[in-house]
Amino acid sequence: MLHLRKIALFLAVVFCISLAGCSADAPQSKAAGSIDQTAVYRQNSASQQTQNLAKLCKVWGYAKYYHPAFLLGTSDWDAELLSLLSKVSACETSDDVNALLHEWFTSLGEIDYKARIPKAASGSDASVSEADLSWTADADYLGEALVGDLAKLPTMLPTNLDRTHAPVFFDSLGVPDFSNEPEHGSDYTDPDFRLLGLFRLWNALDYYAPYLHLLDCDWDAVLLEAIPTMLDGTDRESYEAALASVTGELQDAHVWWSSTVEGTKLSYRANPGGYYLPVPVSxxxxxxxxxxxxxxxxxEKGDVLVSIDGETIDELAAEKKPYYSLPREDMLLTNAWRAIVNSETETMEVVVQRGGEECSFSVTGSEHSVSHTKSVLNGLDAFQVVGGNIGVLNPGVLESETELCNAMEELRNTDALIIDLRQYSGVMGLYFYIPTSYQPAIVVAKPNAATPGTFTKDPISCGYDSSLLTYSQSYYPYEKPVVILMDKNSVSRSEYLITILKQADNVTVIGEASTGADGNVAFLPLPGELQLQFTSFGIYEMDGAQTQCTGIQPDVAVHYTAERIREGRDEIMEAALDRLRRS
Structure with a gap:
């Protein structure tokens, strides 16, 4: 059994975003004297062409993550795809594509992993299949020969496989690492380049995104729709937009696109202007x-925004929606607020509702956005003790586990405790104090390296354990009543902690439903000097309930109002204090 201190490291939910890119010599996308690629892509009917290319994407992706030629690095997976794109697009029938892919698969050589192949394990409740691989055995779709080819690949890869040169390997926590993916020169007019980016993205998510089964869309349909969209564009912005349309379907608030070149902005971005409202909004x-x-x-506090520069907030929100991957519809304003208050002009014409009347103001913009969640931390102490001997802990102020231990020691003799996880917690060690006994508290679904496309669920135990005293005298079981504060800004690490802490009998969660985006993130480099951040671990409650997309539901629902914000009041904090003082 892992010691809790190791668990604390293992369960770190979000890592710092690194924009360091990976580069390699780009394989040649066109042979000398080849015909114009764009003409080839246009000459067949769009539907047949799209079906052909979608099949190529799926077969290439399956081989990429299962075939030893790619896993051992003896073949260049991108070069192989680039050699096939125009050929597949030129095929007139599905049978032609199947024959071409059969010939290609055979050319990859012997299936030898240089390691023992384990016997395939039977499915279990602990295993979750995200990638639908039933098509690999569909002879009507692939033809008998290609089905036979794919059947030669084992359903379970060697556990001791040398992934030094593989398209994906895994760090010590089990997070997929795609840093072996090569960079390519950016030619946004080249259909090959554009499809390479799309196919890399779709397959990485097909095999390593943990929540595909929760999506409102059909993942195959996302690919079929994205292919013609990608082919219709010829510039950088349309390329980035086509990729973002795919990740928009993930319903993953962790999704974040960035450039791997320091100081370079995306062409397709939600906030192109240089100015923002100089005040926080929520x-x-x-x-x-x-x-x-x-x-x-x-x-002023409590002003309700009606319009900015002549566009209503609803209109602005609708314009910005395509740029975001929303866990659910009611998260649009929470996710897109920064883009909504963005302007290309320094002086912004703002209409607000104040005291039942509409008021218009000319507002001088700021060059930097002002975050509500960060602004509320200004001037806050790490902890305080308020009337009724109630402790209030602000995890967003804490920067180290040592600071947490010091704060909790000061709060040891309080009669109740409020933990404000509306903030993004800077520490993880709260689960050494709560629950008050070591118990199963959360389920983590990690990608199974041996079976790409599946995730293995493992229950993790947390809580106070007397064996911790061997390592630190600071930990103790906090047995008095605890209230956790939560709202729409509670995300990722905060949601992770709430999921664990609320397993304790002495904990009540008050506020609004959380964001609904939890789990360790992975980083995928894409052609065009891009990098995608996305969720790679699944997180579930002990009863199997999801957090992703739905958010954590509070035990006691309390909502903010503009009137109380104008008065400088915090309704969720007030409800927590009232509950504890009456208990």
């Missing part, structure tokens, strides 16, 4: 409400 009941003030700014 989603309050489906409206953007000002939650702070700024010098020389006429906007």
């Amino acid at each position: 989603d309050v009941g489906g409206q953007l409400v000002v939650t702070g003030t700024a010098d020389n700014c006429p906007l």
Whole structure:
């Protein structure tokens, strides 16, 4: 059994985003004297061409993650795809594609992993299949010969496989690492280049995104729709937009696109302007409400934004929606607020609702956005003790586990404790104090390296354990009543902690449903000097309930109102204090 200290490291939910890129010599995408690729892509009917290319994407992806030629690095997976694209697109029938892919698969050589292949394990409740691989055995789709080819690949890869040169390997936590993916020169007019980016993206998510079974869409249909969209564009912005349309379907608030070149901005971005409202705003009941003030700014706390530069907030939100991967529809304002308050002009014409009346103001913009979640931390202490001997812990202020231990020691003799996880916690060790006994508390689904496309669920135990005293005298079981504060800004690590802590009998969660985006993130480099961040671990409650897309539901629902924000009141904190003082 892992010691809890190791678990603390193992269960770190979000890593710092690194923009360091990976580069390699690009394989030649066109042979000398080849015909114009764009003409080839246009000459067949769109539907047949799309079906052909989608089949290529899936067969190539399956081989990429299962065939030893790619896993051992003896063949260049991108070069192989580039050699096939125009040939497959030129095929007139599905049978032609099947014959071509059969010939290609055979050319990859002997299936030898240089390691023992284990016997395939039977499915279990602990295994979750995300990639639908039933098509690999569909002779009507692939033809008998190609089905026979794919059947030669084992359903379970060697556990001791040398992945030094593989398209994916795994770090010590089990997070997939795609840093062996090569970079390529950017030619946004080249259909080969554009499809390479799309096919790399779709397959990485097909095999290593943990929540495909929760999506509202059909993942195969996402590919079929993205192919013609990608082929219709010829510039960088349309390329980035086509990729973002795919990740938009993931319903994953961890999704974040960035450039691997320091200082370079994306062409397709939600906030192209250079200015922002100089005050923090927050989603309050489906409206953007000002939650702070700024010098020389006429906007006040509690103002409800109506329009900016002549566009209503609803119109702006609808414009920005395609840029985001939303866990659910009611998260649009929470996710897109920064883009909504963005402007290309320094002076912004803002209409707000204040006291039942609409008021118009000219507001001088700031070059930097002002985050509500960060602004509320300004001036906060790590902890305090308020009336009724109630402790209040602010994990967003803490920067180390040592600081947490010091704070919890000061709060040891309080009669109750409020933990504000509306903040993004800077520490993980709260689960050494709560629950008050070591017990199964959360389920983590990690990608199974031996069977790409599947995830293995493991229950993780957390809570106070007397054996911790061997390593630190600071830990103790906090047995008094605990209230956790939560709202739409509670995301990722905070959701992870809430999921664990609420297993304790002495814990009550008060506030609003959380974001619904939890699990360790992975980073996928894409052609065009791009990098995608996405969720790679699945997180579930002990009863199997999901957090992703739905968010964690509070035990006691309390919602903010613009009126109370104007008065400088915190309704969720007030509800927590009232509950504890009456208990």
